[in-house]
Amino acid sequence: MRKLTNGQFAWLLMAPGVALFLAIIAYPLVAALVTGFFEQSLVRPGRTFVGLANFADLLGGDFWPVLRNTLVFTLGATVIPFLLGYVLALALNSGLPGFLRGLFLFPWVIPGVVVSFLWLWIFNANYGVLNGLLGTEISWLGQPGTAMAAVIVTKTWASFPWMMVMLLAGLQTMPRELHEAAAVDGAGAIRRFRSVTVPHMKGIAGIVFLLEFIWNFQHFDTIYVLTGGGPAGATKTFAVAVYDTAFKGFDLGHATALGGLWMVLLLMLMVLYLRKEAS
Amino acid sequence: MTVTLSASVPTARTRRRSPVNRSRVAAWIAVVVIGLFGLAPIYWLVVTALTPDDRAFSFPPSLIPTEITFEHFTRLAENRQLFQYLANSVIVSVITAILSVIVSAYMAYAFSKFRYRGRKSLMHLVLASQLFPQALLLVTLYALFSATGLLGSYTALILSFTTFTLPLCVWMLKGIFDTVPSTLMEAAAIDGASRWRTLHTIALPLAAPGLIAAGLFAFVRAWNDFVFALTLADPARQTLPPGLVHTYLGEFQTAWPDLMAASFVVSLPVIAAFMFLQRYLVGGLTAGAVKG
Known part of the structure; x- marks a missing residue:
């Protein structure tokens, strides 16, 4: 038997993975992008080519509120946990007991639907503990303004521990001598944070922020269980809109066209991420 | 590890003592506040799971359970x-x-x-x-x-x-x-x-x-x-x-x-x-x- 080159051997090892990858990730994704140019139903066979009609429909209306909601949710659910996680990481890195790190992981570890159930209960208008504590009777998830805030708070709760872990790992690789030298030179805590910690953390902080941003940009579970995209579409993000258009409206053409527009925005973020990871 | 440093630079140590304590206090405040946000909902999950139905559906809810039941688990x-x-x-x-x-x-x-x-x-x-x-x-x-x-x-x-x-x-x-x-x-x-x-x-x-x-x-x-x-x-x-x-x-x-x-x-x-x-x-x- 002829001996394989190293390259051939490597491709042989990868063959099952590559086949799976092509079948369940690459093909469906490409097929989805193509479907955007057709009028197609989820439940009836056959389809008609309609060119850019689906995209024109979306850009003439639905796309913009969905983009706005997605951006509001993504920014809120990324910036707030990032800040909380950063503050917590700095605190834990200053010599507090190590078991605290593990304790803080709970919100992030428990399953996403459990997070949603728990906060549905907390935000419950009639018996919820939040109204109980505040002495109010607000329907948090029933009004557009508070619904978005509630969804962001919920996602923040589930995300900040991950931010903390990653940023803490970054802080722990920072040479202590740098801080000590700066302190000897008379730099205060804030000055040391700005001129020693921040430059050291730039790489990891950027990656963590960007990854969370990308994940939130396509987040589905919490929003879907908490509000289903409502009330009156106030929390309808791309993920929820694509899902609803396909599986409640049975309109695959518009669903995938919206998905295609979404994907273009995501791709830009991904390129940014891959560049950062590579450096 | 700070011993060698403070031994060679004694003035730096005296100057640093109070800011270090202050940042320790700040660290604890951050941990307690964020900890409340992080862990109170988990506490609430467990308490609710142990609360009898008639008490869970009363308003305002009592934060500390007065009566515990395992009926929901059974x-x-x-x-x-x-x-x-x-x-x-x-x-x-x-x-x-x-x-x-x-x-x-x-x-x-x-x-x-x-x-x-x-x-x-x-x-x-x-x-x-x-x-x-x-x-x-x-x-x-x-x-x-x-x-x-x-x-x-x-x-x-x-x-x-x-x-x-x-x-x-x-x-x-x-x-x-x-x-x-x-x-x-x-x-x-x-x-x-x-x-x-x-x-x-x-x-x-x-x-x-x-x-x-x-x-x-x-x-x-x-x-x-x-x-x-x-x-x-x-x-x-x-x-x-x-x-x-x-x-x-x-x-x-x-x-x-x-x-x-x-x-x-x-x-x-x-x-x-x-x-x-x-x-x-x-x-x-x-x-x-x-x-x-």
Whole structure:
């Protein structure tokens, strides 16, 4: 038997993975992008080519509120946990007991639907503990303004521990001598944070922020269980809109066209991420 | 370690003492405030699960339980439908984890130990595929499974879960194989072992803890999935996350204490898995950096 080159051997090892990858990730994704140019139903066979009609429909209306909601949710659910996680990481890195790190992981570890159930209960208008504590009777998830805030708070709760872990790992690789030298030179805590910690953390902080941003940009579970995209579409993000258009409206053409527009925005973020990871 | 420093620079030490204490206080304040936000909801989950129905549905709720009951847990144990969801979750998550680890171990080994054409772009593609939007993928996966007659089956669930566990495992395991010294493999080659044999008798055993960690991560991700299971499984094969939504949220009045008890139980395996995974946490979460 002829001996394989190293390259051939490597491709042989990868063959099952590559086949799976092509079948369940690459093909469906490409097929989805193509479907955007057709009028197609989820439940009836056959389809008609309609060119850019689906995209024109979306850009003439639905796309913009969905983009706005997605951006509001993504920014809120990324910036707030990032800040909380950063503050917590700095605190834990200053010599507090190590078991605290593990304790803080709970919100992030428990399953996403459990997070949603728990906060549905907390935000419950009639018996919820939040109204109980505040002495109010607000329907948090029933009004557009508070619904978005509630969804962001919920996602923040589930995300900040991950931010903390990653940023803490970054802080722990920072040479202590740098801080000590700066302190000897008379730099205060804030000055040391700005001129020693921040430059050291730039790489990891950027990656963590960007990854969370990308994940939130396509987040589905919490929003879907908490509000289903409502009330009156106030929390309808791309993920929820694509899902609803396909599986409640049975309109695959518009669903995938919206998905295609979404994907273009995501791709830009991904390129940014891959560049950062590579450096 | 500060001893040598303060011995040589005594003035710096006296100057630093009070700011250090102040920052220690600030650190504790941050931990307590964020800790309240982080842990109070968990406390509330547990308290609600132990509260009798009539007390849970009174307003305002009492923050400290006055009466404790385990009736919600016993009611869970009597619910056959939930056991079916549980069995489905276990079957699907375990098979997903095993399949993902086997397939991705070979792929990761190839990425880690060989240099060949197409390697780098493929690595980027695998990394990027973790970031593809699930909801969009789902639309065509649904059509694909529908056309192949797999819709509703365990196979459909397992394959759909693999879309996110495969990239995760490949990246984790590449990182693991990178730490296995290539000299060991070269030594085996000199001794006449084939590449295939070297992989199975040297690299895989050395990577065993990493394989287990990757498998556990895949299990957790599969266990937690909501949207794929919600859409691709028929009612008899639904896993716990969508199963709980259907069981509890559709009703006129949600049985919150029962749902909190169920939430508690569903979280247990995941919490147990993470206790083992603590030290792999950071590597597993960034899914590795693109290097080499």
